Amino acid sequence: MRQRHFLNLLLAGALALPVLSGAARANPVVLFDLKSGMVLEHQDAFKRWYPASLSKLMTAYVTFRAIAAGEVALDSPIKVTKHSAGEPPSKMGFKPGSVMRLDNALKMMLVKSANDIAMAVGENIGGSQAAFADRMNAEAARLGMVGTHFVNPNGLYSPDQYTTARDLAVLVTALRNDFPQYAPWFSIEGLAVGKKAIPNYNLLIGRYAGADGMKTGFVCSSGFNMIGSA
Template sequence: MSHRFSRFLALAAACLMLAAAPLAAARAEALETPAREAILIDLSTHTVLFEKNADESMVPSSMTKLMTIYILFEKLAKGGIKMEDMLPVSEKAWRMGGSKMFVKVGERVAVSDLLRGIIVQSGNDACVVVAEGLASTEEAFAAQMTAKGKELGLKGSTFRNASGWPDPDHRMTARDLMVLAEHLIEDFPQYYPLFAETSFKYNNIDQANRDPLLGVVPGADGLKTGHTDEGGYGLVGSAQRDGRRLLLVINGLNSMKERAQESARIMEWGFREFQTYTMAKKGDGLAEAKVWQGEEETVPLTVAADALVTLRRVDRASMVVKVVYDGPVPAPIAAGQQIAALEISAPNMPVISLPLVAARDVERQGVFGRMFGSLRYLLTGEAG
């Protein structure tokens, strides 16, 4: 009784929405990068635009600090700590090498200053102050970081310290960094603007934000750089334009200059070559599905939320959109029940499947209606 049903959409509304973006004249160029690891995604649709060794275990260097920041943001959001709270500086924190906020042993530092010391100045000393303030020891805090990573879905991350200081067992993947950055942006919009601050002065020492995208790539507003001898030069960066937000993770580059050039180039490539299209808006009638033994012979299909898809601009003309479902669909059917899929395919991309739901209820027929429908199906093959 069930059969596979699909038909091409020829909706005027969809055509109008797709026609709003200009066609490119040629194929988008293939992207290559000297980075050892990289991943670029469009956060509006969670579409991966480019990746290279994104699941390989790597040294995250100071990009580690994003997890330290996440835990501190979470404490702030839940009221476990306040911006004005003061945390003590231990000798261990004061002695930390590498990039520093230049805290002084024995002093107490406001959480608001420590956040900027980590985000803007990449202070290893500030990370130790936070770790010891929240978990007594940095080792205990690192265990919390690893546990939080698992909770957030990081599959290849093990933390041994709060700053990214070299340790053979301190590892992440580019994809994990992307997931972590996504959580920072989406879970804590009230604190995220801190990443866009271009400088911070503490103890009369003014330091600039190391993020090479700020003020260079339009819409850039965070997140964090990193560098160690083993890891090379890396960056987790994000930029937002015209409602689209791209998120880039790149690592294993040879210099600050190469990091700045590659991160800007890849980010601009993502905005230039790809576009996010609205396929349908919530409530739009897209098609009808046949109903088995219902009070109505068909049920209208719609999307439960705006249906968005990100693809290369040059592939838009070759895009194929169709509605697919196993039907006829047996009644009763409830409004909002998922019964079909909107499948979108284009060259050089996997098929995207978006759920379609019933736009209204369809009650089941009475016993005589069902008997008549079954008889009609036996005689004609037509469901109803």
Template structure:
């Protein structure tokens, strides 16, 4: 495959169907937000916060660069709105806002992220930011992102409601999901894209067809077009193997 790292799993049998450079270290970019949202759903489940909990936006959150849900200093938003902002718009500002609310600061929240990563046995991942913005020493692997995403979906299946939303409105802004399979590939219902100059184009994608759910991770495609093309090929091959149309995925890639 024309990517730096990839892995595909059948979540129902927990069988890895394909892997390529699955332990190569690559910056996670906005795939980081999967971990941030995981911790939010953990807190909701533990009744520490709720979807209706109100969050006041700080200057730091509002001024966060990169992809944004267009928060402004002093805004009062709900946790539910921030979850949509993270999942649909990949809002870096939304991540800082929830990190500050839950832990007091982004630095303290990132510590919680790394503690969670260790518990999930993500032994080749280090988070430095809550949103994936570039930071020295921040990296992950396709294998670790698979472990994170698999546990996330299994523990909080309700998260897919946010990840499969194609667009979400905040104020006068219409925020659009960049997942190339949503609405274009049968059964696609998540999960998250990411890009930085250092990482290239990343994606975690999940597709459910009948009794089969596939989970794919692609890291380091050179363009978003290549990312979409390689992801579709990988999913097609995965379903072909499951239906016994082909014996090995590698023959189809």
């Protein structure tokens, strides 16, 4: 069986190769093998960091758990609220009252990194942003993500939304092991929504042989963030 390595980079994507080659490094990084759990490379793995849109991986995990528990289904309706529609870019820009299937909402969240859709998913499943954040934190605690705290489902900056490279490694391990049926969603090259073609923000997908995930993100407080897998 082909081994899958997860490269968790909380830095500009252009620095990925220097990190692997042992050149000058900056910002937290963890490289590990999913099958064995062996850490192959790390730096500042326990340093507190703002996760930006990598937070959407926990939004996906909480949602997958809700589906498994029978709370919602892939075809459950997700309604865009006034609050979610007002979230800043990256976003789909749907008007309040717009409705879509949950599976389509999750794909837009993962491919486009749509902040409005992530918020809509959280509000529809949790009942409110705060209630969904409570569920995110409960899952983080259950998984042993001891250096992580969430206040929103999309990763927009808050001083109270933080994580570590080590904790994100725990999360992606849980995503892959607990819900392997959704693995293809993290390697979608793009979506067609109406007449719009939406490419994946993860530029490794479709360009780097073997790349199959997982998420990128950016906020000014931490710069470019990436979790890549191959």
